[in-house]
Amino acid sequence: MDARVKPGHDDEIELRLSANARVPSMSTSTHDIEEGLALLPKFDANGLVTAVATDVASGDVLMVAHMNAEALAKTIETGEAWYFSRSRKKLWKKGESSGHVQRVRELRVDCDQDAVWIKVEQLGPGACHTGRRSCFYRAAPLGQTGSVALEFRNADKTFDPNAVYSASDKKPRG
């Protein structure tokens, strides 16, 4: 879905697909992408941008997933987080089976517009399909070489995923 040619160091003419205006292609410079105010997402070969959801209250990263053009448009339109599941190859609304909807307080794009950061109000007890508030419940000790033993951090389960997700939704992440 990405018709854009990877930019060089100069402002080369590029083709890219706009998720938003649904214009099949348009000429855009690196300057327009980085300094402009048009939403010009740089989708990868699979038509996806990376999406990082942080908890608007704590600042913690809740999850990292992906959005295709439709998920990004729906997130902007509805103010609730939609993603594209790479494993299930389908659009999904966060919380569609669990009820753990993410209300988006702010959506930002990065300099080259291949990543989206959403600050969310996480409804319900958590975002992670394993039953935790955040997907990032393990840390790697630093300053080590060789084999690394992770350590649990904020890893207590806040809900029972078997009670919340149906079998087909057991892996709702991207």
Add this chain to the structure above:
Amino acid sequence: MDARVKPGHDDEIELRLSANARVPSMSTSTHDIEEGLALLPKFDANGLVTAVATDVASGDVLMVAHMNAEALAKTIETGEAWYFSRSRKKLWKKGESSGHVQRVRELRVDCDQDAVWIKVEQLGPGACHTGRRSCFYRAAPLGQTGSVALEFRNADKTFDPNAVYSASDKKPRG
């Protein structure tokens, strides 16, 4: 580099490459990956995991980039952020040309170990190659359909990228 087979909903036997122990392949279950304390990164077809760097003081997302096995190992070993540049196809240490090193205070992995979250102390005035503290200096208004006009947020430049980066390092992001 990823020898892992995408898991189903059951604990299927999988093959994956450990960045850390450098074991060519090992059998690992979904339970081990999600609930275990072994670092078993799920590299994509290009040998990369997504890396999100947040400012340990403000909680803001500074940048989203990628790490290959070597970048991840070097980050863990040195406590400073290393990435793999997809555009330049090379390992790079954040700050190697700008001096804007990221001291890692904590490194976490997500449930399926295909994403890393590092909380960093950002040395120098900023992380973004455009001269801002964060790469996420534009927001999309919510509740809109059709064409979206971004708005600048915390977009003041904190340094002159032309003075900091050499021509070959002008696009140091992943």
